[in-house]
Amino acid sequence: IVPKDGEYTFILDSDDGSRLTLDGKQIIEYDGIHGVGRPKRISVQLKEGRIPLRLDYFQRQFGKGLSLAWSGPGFRRKRLTADSAEQAKDLQQAIASSSVEGLDPALVEEFKSLRKQLEENKRRKPWEDYGMCVSEIGTNAPDTYILTRGSPQGKADKVDPAFLSILGGEPPAIAPNAQANTTGRRLAFAKWITDPQNRLTSRVFVNRIWQHHFGRGIVRSPNNFGQLGEQPTHPELLDWLASNFVEQGWKIKPFHKLILTSKSYRQSSLASPEALAKDANNDWFSRFDLRRLSAEELRDSILAVNGKLNLQMYGPSIYPTLSKEVLATQSVPGKGWERSGPEDQSRRSVYIHIKRSLLVPMLSNFDFPDPDVSCEARFITTQPGQALGMLNSDFLHSQSDEFAKRIRAQAPEDLDEQIRLAHRLALARNPSDDEVARSKKLIEQLQTKHQISEDKALAFFCLYIYNLNEFSYVD
Template sequence: MNLVLRGRTAILGAVLLAGLTLTELANAQESIDFGRQIQPIFAKRCFACHGPDKAEGGLRLNRRATATAKVDSGKQAIVPNESAQSELIHRISSGEEGERMPPEGAPLTPIQIELLKKWIDQGAVWKDHWAFEPLQDHLPPKVKNETWIANPIDSFILSQLEQNGLSPAAPLGKEALLRRVTYDLIGLPPTAAEVQAFLADSSPRAYESVVDRLLGSHHFGEHWARHWLDVVRYADTNSFERDGPKPNAWRYRDYVIRSFNLDKPYDQFIREQLAGDELPETGSDGVIATGFYRLGMWDDEPADKLLAVFDVLDDIITTTSQGFLGLTVNCARCHDHKIDPIPQQDYYSMLAFFQGITPNGNPSPNTERPIFENDAARQTYDAAVKKHQDRLNQLQASISTIENEFREKLRERQTLADQPDLDDLEYRFYRDTWQSLPDFDSIKPETVARLEKGFFDITPATREFAFGFVFTGVLKVPQDGEYTFSLDSDDGSRLIVDGQSAVVYDGIHGLGSPRTGKIRLKQGRVPIRLDYFQGPTGAKALVVKWSGPGVESRSLSAGAENGQLTSVKNRPDFAALMAAQGPTILGGERHDQYAKLTKELGEAKRHRVEAAYALCVTEVGPNPPETMLLKRGNPQSPGEKVVPAFITSLGGGTAIIPEPGPAATSSGRRLALANWIASSDNRLTARVMVNRIWQHLFGRGIVRSPNNFGLLGDRPTHPELLDWLALQLSTGGHAVPVSAKSGGAIASNNTAIGNVPWSMKRIHKLIVMSNAYRMSSQASMPVAAFSKNGMAVTDPRVVDPLNNLFWRHDMRRLSAEEIRDSILAVDGRLNPKMYGPGVFPAISDEVKAGQSEPGKGWETSSPEEQARRSIYVQVKRSLLLPILSDFDFADTDSSCAARFTTTQPTQALGMLNGAFLNQEAAEFARRLRTEAGDDVQKQVAIAYRLTLGREPDPSIIEEGLKLIESLKSKHNLTAEKALDQFCLMTLNLNEFIYLD
């Protein structure tokens, strides 16, 4: 059972860890905590038959009202204050087969039974879970040892230590502290010059000056952005077999780096990612930030297309709820959440916020937009686009004039069949069965090809029935005016001209009842699109016509005459007619003019106005489809309609969404959700974020399960501190006083860095300026015997072996990125260049051979680019850089709350034998020879100074010299090769890889 030391006395947790007897448990006065001690028993042992999905015998144990009600037998499972009268206790205590519960598996343990009895006797209190309670403004507690307090964080930590008879570990030495805070804030080792400067600075503000410098460094954003990228499952590719690229995903990564460096308020950071496109005046960041939605895995050829749509939405819900709220809302996709108070309706109410998102594509205008640095750049682009379009229209108008002239003169000589009014015509072909028009953009086509003749033509279909087409192209409009479009089809069809719906003729029906629609058009080239599907039976036909100024009811399709499908193959080719008869009918000069204009139009159409593009979210429009609750999560079994609403256990309520304006391209739903999550009143948002910051500064969070603050997540070890920090983040808090005896450790004026709401840098500074952060990782208490006979316990390694009370700082291994970046930093090759597309370090052919197409999608960057920080390395889901993968790089398939820290043979093999480490060791040796010449002792001293971040002891220098000498004398290495091997050894030292 997860019994954690908590509260003022922690009687129950302490005695259980010491070996609690049933008698002692029965006599213990500590209140039983439902969420921590009872709910997990119900969830793991009872819910299979008596939970949200099942109520055998009429008993449900997921709600107090149903758990205390009479069941089918007429008995009461739980009688508050009367465990002896409770049928639940009778059944779990029974030794009779067929009566004992649970019927399968091992019976409940005596401790579990006694816990349930005691809980019932205490009134069967079903307290709300701590995470669903509003934030409480706790005053820092009073402590005995006030001299240890540098800021209120220390009061919360020391208070619990003193209550448990513990003292904090000794403070860390200056060199080790500088190394710790430098890595924790910027992910790089301190330089030798920085170490020397800090050691030489004896002023009270020496450490604070270092903290301010690090928080102001651009490396801060590079380091802390990587922590956030883990949470949002960042990768540059889609996964699955092809693992194709996500175009311009790197702009999102750069956005996160900039946001941390600028100390963008966290509430704004949330709003931009969830609804940046719906915010006013966010500039390009508002578009780039919504790349958040596109970062997950995407299967471009799913077996079940409809299910794949809801899988993508589920990924968004999972990442949003876990990343921002620390809740596993995704567990309610198929049924009510089995543990947390999240009904299935809450899941689909949350899904409704995202229902209008356009499907992924690669590449696709749904997922990419042009971005601009400022309004002037946007205006320049818009002007260039308009100028380009005007040029196309002018050319088309001139060409149309000559073509009409040619037609008129040709009609005088012969009857000319319908000539194509369409240009640049392409089709996408689909094989499937539909009863109504689907969203073809969310489906992968079987074939994409051009239609050379300039007519809508369904004869390229490769099957007789059950297929679909999407035609796209350009309609050549001869002059301004209102045009009438006629659409007849067997079966469903939809015609869109210049972005306007002209005619829709949906469903399964036959030919013979055309529908018409009118649209006003400007002279020139306008986009046209036609969607069509053919049902599983019947004929197949498509007839599209138009008429208007300069157009006398001409066909746009291959057509169907008398119910029989015809092809354009035997129709006159206008281009061939013009080439053959143009010079004669128009005259040589006029024909040459036509040829010149046609050539210019072709060249102009191939030209695109240049712009930077970003991966982003778009919506189908201001009116998204309705959302239905899916029974058992099955898209084929829709249930009742749901509307956008907030999570019930966090206050709930239907979202109030303003009516979209006439020019709106989205529904505004995502902004409503973003505002709710980013509100200072939200009970989880600030708690989750300050816990993440604490996690990366202390090695684990105040809540050890950063993505799960629910009932099966870990409870906070210091709930009052968590709430205090959360309020400091969301409101800016109050000025944080510094003890007069602390020497002004936070600021010389005894105040914090400012009362700035949602400032993440402020929370970083508060934490690293505390004495709790500056403790050593070593136990300083003497070992004493552990006893239950009342003897004082003084050894924290016995009282709190997991360091739940933070009596010391946990040692940690550097992350994968920190290891690689540190190697590049100490050998002098680290390239400080920021931002831009991902880089591709060299990967061996043996590693690439594991791909379905070895080497596909992995280039090799220049040596200078390869030496950039690891955050800029391309994250290809199917091919991770080996040194990053070996040292537990984040799982990119889903939100990564905390990385594993493993010890495995591939780490040592790669660090000793890998090409990268041996190359960098040689670079390190080259640096040492440059800085120390041929003085081997100086070379060794500089090497240790750079790798260990401290002045080396004479003994370790002596060991290094002996190693070099041994490599030369015993292994016949040259002085150069011996130094290379010595450098390889220093890069493999535990002290280089681990952080005190």
């Protein structure tokens, strides 16, 4: 109702589509693309009395909503839209009653029908599996333009696909192929990446593998081979390895063998005084850098030693058993973490399901990287939680029991041989006579002083073996 003749200003603000119609004439349109974030204003001359007003509005999820206000002679700005959740509920009730003046009966019925369909769909059981799909545009790719301020309507210069000029790239030459079903752009990009003349790809790749075995790469900044990164300590070696890798057909297994059989890899971590004086940081690889196993390597080694490691390949992720204290940290307790069977739980760590808010404690203790960010090289830390987890976690105790069962089955009724077998399986060497004597004494004291059974005492001995630095480090 217009209180008196005069000029009135309407202010409309929304982040999606909206349209204001006054007395059958559209006065404001907000398309949700142009002018986002700036309320639209318009001033019109109105006469006293009733004037029909219609507001059409579309809102996607998580938008800021709709705001409509007006001002005129004798009053300041007043809101015409609901400004609280309660008022929004009142509007829903008004539509449900269909008795409010100004509501189109046909639209009210359509609203009720759609709302009923929505409630029915919510009650339906969702599909078990959802498939991601990618549409193929065919052999002719649409033109690409620079979009001014990111607006799809703000097309500027046309651009064609090309490689980075700083890397010596030029526009790709895509030969026409009558049999092709695609544009050929991705194939051209893949060929450029793996071109024998493009040494960057092979250098980065072999440096990564070198880092995996030695704990650090020939280039210490594996994600940065530019001027701001570290310079290679052995540039000629890096180039030779990259060339050899390409000549061998980019085959990874022979490259692993090449490194593992090299003199550099087979060196001891013991350093002579002369080597420490000349090469304190071991930049020249005068010795092997003492390297602790990664979180995944450590878990897999524990399972391999007791004979429970499941080498099955492929398939879905696995879910190790987590304590109730860890599961209590979920945003929705009881959901988001399944429980795999014993066989699956013994599979390699690469198959463990990664949930950013619910990481496996053993992996986290040993510097498993944050899944939220890229990790070029893992930080190796030493902190109390690692020792506490290795001594007290349910996982280590259960695996120690399995380790004890294995050595007991392979060397029954012979404690000395059980001790030697445990050392050979875990440390890849025979123990000294002194180590055998000390291990026997430990097992006997556990039985006599702490009243522990023979089987449990042997399991505690296996737990001790797992906690040796020699087991966790490559030296």
